[in-house]
Amino acid sequence: MPDDNSKAYCQLCRCSLQPQKKDLLKHGQTKKHLEAFKYSQDLASKKKITDFSIKTISDKRKIVELKISAFVAEHCSVYSVDHLGSLIKSLDNTSRVLSEIKLHRTKSTALIKNVISPCLLQNLINDLGNGYYSMIIDESTAVDNKKILCLIIRYFSESKKKIITTFYQLIEIESGNANSLITAFKDQLLNDGIKIENLIGIGIDGANVMTGKHHSFSSILKETINELVIVKCICHSLHLAAEYACKCLPRNLDFIIKESYNWFSYSSKRQIEYAKLYEVLTDKKPVKIDKLSGTRWLARYEAINKIIDQWDALKLHFSIVKDKERCYMADQLYYMFNTQSNIVYLTFLKHMLKNVTEVNKMFQAENVNPLKLLDDLHSLLYHYMNIILPPARLEIKKTDLINFKFKDYVIRVEAIDFGYSFEQATSGLNNYELKVIKERCRDFLISLCEQLQSRIPDNIKLLEKISLLSPQLATSQIKPNITELVAAFKNICKDIDTTVDEWNLLHMKKWNQLSTPEEFWIEVFEYQNSVGQKQFGNIARFVLAMLCLPFSNASVERLFSMMNIIKNKLRNRIAVKTTNAIMRIRCNMPQGGCVNFEPTVNMLKKFNSENMYIDDTETGQEEIIDIFSCI
Template sequence: MLCVMIKYFSKKQTKIVTTFYKLIEIEKGDAITISAAVTKQLELDGLKLGNLIGIGVDGANVMVGAHNSVASFLKAKNNELVIIKCVCHSLHLAAEYAFKLLPRHLDFIIKECHNWFSCSTKRQIAYKQIFETLTDQKPLKIDQLSGTRWLARYNAIVKILEQWDALKIHFGIVKDNERCYMAEQLFQMLSDQTNVLYFTFLSWTLKEIIRVNKLFQSECADPLKLMKDLNLLLFNNLSILVPPMRLQKISINNVVDFKFEDYIMDIELINLGYSFNSKASSLAIKQDELLMVRTRCKDFLVELCRQIQMRIPESMNILEKINSFNPELATSKIRQPEITNIALSFSTICPDLDSTIAEWKSLPRINWINLHDTEKFWVEVANNVDAAGEPRYKNISSLALALLSLPFSNASVERAFSIINVVKNKLRNRLAIHSTDAIMRVRWYLCNLKNGCTDFQPTENMLQYFNSERMYDCKKEEEEVLNAFSEL
């Protein structure tokens, strides 16, 4: 099943909406099958492919490859289509590739500390007694790792670091009493003080990546401010590696193209954070071992910056274009950006280029109210009418709201996967796809109701469909019942 979400500006709700669109059954997962299924479904629903502004996908080659991919097939039919790689996936991959430069046994510690307690209540109780004796608090459950979301390791890293001494005592007792080889291996690794430094470094470095990742997952984040946060993430990591005088010459908006590897400082001058320095001074670690840890942490940061620069330029270019529609810039009488090239790229949305440019230049002449909220500002612009009640800024507002509707992450699709796993589980594995689709549509709608379903008022059309004669008529079930669901 192919799960498709849709993001658009709703004139009825006067806001940008992300909602469940369709579950599409496909025979294979190749690019031809997926693109044909999407195109056919749009045609069946009376939606024109030419009106599709952009698609958000992960970085798989079948989706965004240069040749014979879903993106290339759809691009051939709609040349104005914007292809956006999920920034969240890119950040996960950047951190994963950087982590490969650190010792392999760090990942072993993270995985096996979770596996040790996950299926044994006896071990959990034994460890709980040790932890409560040491701290008078309950132990934290170590998170399970995800195969596709590498940054899920952050929570496990933080919790292992907070319980380091208790875990070491626990594995030390088990290895002596039970002669367990796994416990002995974990005890030796936790006894190695260099691993404490690695975990301290990771907890400090990954924290900022997690923060930016959550911003792109959020449905309420301002897309015009996402570019600044992404730039700051890269800039802050570069400031650790590159001399301040060199970075001052680089604009924060140009850090993606900055060849930083030519200016990396010596390892003695690189500051790896207050927590790292405090741990390093308090632990009895030999100087050559400490130098090795610092060197590998530096390599991690270098690879992280390299991967971010390699994976996000396309998304940055799109975000930079959208940034021109910032309310402060749009209403500026001094430095209003030029949007002719952007308007030309989306001739389907604004076919009348002259009117679009004229509307754009007249925006500073009106005193707008919502200058601090991008979405509300452009809704206000769209609702502005002339003396005859006709929209005064129809073209420019349509262009801006369309660009604000571009999906920069696949977080909503991931949430839909979670709902599907609840709806179609092992006990309901024979549930028909149209039934699953209908249940998904109802659940997604109810999840977005402010007061739940208690205040929901069905229309007369819905009530006509929900009766015993029609609901259990197999010939009309798929057509009429799903028509009732579509009213939602």
């Protein structure tokens, strides 16, 4: 502009503009400018806008700025890059690359959201290809009350030669009803070019909107994919079974656990006083009591363990503070810690919840062997029935326990062995109190067995079928007939007869004794005959698809925890799209984290204003509001 060097000026339209390439190009496409340009008499003598702009920046500088943005996405708030970029630039004035760095929060957000994340997503889609996959799906509410649908994909990667479970998408939905969920899910797969017909299984929780028989997410999706396997999370089922069984015991047990935690959680003074008392008694530091939570499966077991280990110290502590502080809550807690029946019940729970908690942890593990989970579930049910039933009544197959009417054969309460610790804790009780306690403990076991039978039959049936595909049975000369199982998944096995024939010939080859079923079947998948064809490709592809079926929602719960760290109370206005990009980067970091992150060729190609600042209306204040502490 003639009067202002900080503005650009269009001589044709006679108006001032922002001196940004993006704004100049946008103005060049307006109707006013095009008409003025058309009728201008001296067009040939005018220089083009592109002649005044720098055409490109060096790849070395792009790599540096991409790495800094990846570091920010993994470790801290985007706002910190304002100082971080300037700090790195000032470290070495003689370095040409460092001195050229121009990176602040707007550009870093653009790189995270529109360059790094889309390239990582495209890599995932390319790696999946036309393969079969499963989804782990859950819905939650973010800190700003937005409804969020989180998707995790599980598939066999031929290029990486392993089964991958990774974050796929975070989607904002209008509401938590079935129609909104299914619409958002299908639209996302369509936009990303992933075939919905290749979906073989979904892992969901027990919410009615997900698992209901009528007009739920799973029932609507089942109409599109008839062979879809719907896997209800066993971790949720085990937690609910134990929680329901605990209703047979006195209600004050939960009160003891909750209020013991609350007593110390908000007062450092109480923590210090109790720590001094505990160290005098035991020469050790006390362990913090766990908080009960609806989302932390079976946290009650860990809390009970710690309370029992500190029982005498806690009782002494409350006996002191009930008079010192004249606190009604302390008086109630002292009374409960001084009641012998309470420690008897807690000792019983400590012993009985151990097995169900261990099985729960197995299903939460990332590297779980699905072919052995069936035995773990059967053993869990057998363990509890063995306590309350005569041994002669359990001389049946473990697979028949799920439909066994055990209540007709429960033994008398006097004959039940509740364990050594239980018997030690009951010493000193009169016969009437002891009988009442034992009857309630027996009712707990009966209720727990009933709940296990009713909550996990579908999962057991599925595991029974998949357990037939173990390496031990596959390499045996006498192997089960899997024709029915293969026929149930005709979309995976195009040629059922060929797949069954390959299964029947597996024992003819000598295979390596590998540690996991996944490694065994990958070796089978890679085996080639003399002309370079995969001799057992059909059966291996089928089994690897079965191994991709999920059995737990633990992985999606971990991602919700990550989301709540990124989108917290201080950063509650950060957009869902940016949160989605940050989560994808964190989940796809190489081993060693951002230190070993290397930008790809596609990232360098996308590193330009046309790609970086697309759809930027969402950014604005929402992306730069995170001005507080690093994560």
